[in-house]
Amino acid sequence: MSALLSMRGLLVPALLLLGAEVLVNAADLSSNNIAPPSAAFAALLRIMLDGTLFVSTGQTLLATAMGLAVGGSLGLVAGILLGLSRTASRLMTVSLEFFRPVPAVALIPISMLVFGFGYAMEVAVVAFAAFWPMLIYCKGAIEAVEPQLLEVAQMLRLSYFDTVRKIVLPAALPRIFVALRTATGIALILGVTTEILSNPQGLGFAVMSAQQSLHPDNMIANIFWLGVLGVVVNSGLLWLQSRLFGNAGRPGGGR
């Protein structure tokens, strides 16, 4: 985070914003999609002060978190089961490979028909999207657990449940956390996409409705805020990862 906010790191965005300000004002563009950065920042302040930005942010984060909780939990359980059982893995491979390439956005019309507007529709789409990375990463994480550890569990005559709880999960947890980070990014993208396309709530909807109501400054302010939100969520997860696992969660770490 500190590296992100270093003076050198801020120089390029500052120059880009300055360039955009000069360019947009000089070109005198009257577009439905372009506004100078100064107008966008003024709009950002406005929607912060009237509270609409925080309402939208809360809606997007809540739907994303719920979808992540549902899809992530199912993906975690499925990943553990398939990671521990080669038979289950072989049995499920065809079914999983059939559904995995289905883009989550393709489910939006079906989800809208079943659930209508609101959280349930968005949660269903986000859950589907979050399920796959959690499943694949968790399965890989479980399969990468040192065989000697499983042999120790056998020697100690631990039950299946205890083997998972005491041996497998602690050993795989750093990699599972990486899965969670990946799934969170995907969940946030799908949440916002669902809001842009169909669900009348959240930041995605705010972007879309600002464009339709001829307020490009408002639209850019919401897009900028989405970027800030992405950075904050990812930085928070990275911080949590380093606090919980140190270097173990990083690629190549923990070996």
Added chain:
Amino acid sequence: MISRRGFVAGTLAAPFVTSTLSARAEQKNLRIAYSAVSHWAGSFTAQEQGFFAERGIDAEFVLTQVSSNVPAVLLSGSVEIGCLTPPTFFQAIEGGLPLRAVCGATISSPNPSGTDSAQVVVAKGSGISGPQDFAGRKVATPGFGSVLDIVFRAWLIKGGVDLASVSFSETAMPNLPDVLRGGTVDAVVVADPFLSRMVAGGMGEKMIFISETVPPGTLMTMYATTAEYAAQNKDVIEAFQASIQQANSFIEAGGENLVQARQAIGQYLKLPPQALANLPIADLQALVDQEQVTRWYDILEQQSLVTARHPADEIVLPLGRA
């Protein structure tokens, strides 16, 4: 244990509380899904002028991204009334979805002098002056299968143009001015409020196509519900229809009423004041009759978008009295 003072106060207050509660109970909640265009001026005005409330309707407007979402959200039960276009409605019926037309919203202009609130805007110097000139050109429309897209194609067919010779692309309405200015396309099919802004900004030359394609007074936008809701809530549907008719008459009176109608539109579309000030309001009409239904089936059949026809009395709810 209730004290004597409490009992007396309660007894005195009871009639007021009861009347307030019964007044609230009489108000029926009606959720209306609408897209960000001014064609729903009738329902916006009915809400802002209190016509809905007078008839016991507590309307709640839900903005949806595109009107093609409406059949799905109606069937999901998220809303009771949906604002949509005839192609979406008739294709939903074709697909077996149990929808019913509640009433019309807007019609094509009976005045053929070019007051349509949607037109095709061609790039300056493109040399396009009629439908035949579109052969070999690139045109952006605000959505394949949208009412404007279908009527524009019908205009080309009527003008003897082979649709295969025209390169169509789909672009969201707010982006249409940019793709025309950027030279990506030769023409765009666009509606207000974007049309007025484009023409005022000198971005291109407009050409009428709706008035030349469909007879004046053809249904362009409408309100629909599910067959199940219509059967179970005839009183609400009649109240909705009557409110829309009252709002239409209110707007058609012009003058100050028109200013108030624009303000009502502004409440729901959140347009900047300069875009709202001179926003044209399309001609309004609540009646959807067999002729309107036949006209649309003719257009949709010509483009192979429907295969079966349904009579109006099967899919259009009778219009109650205002």
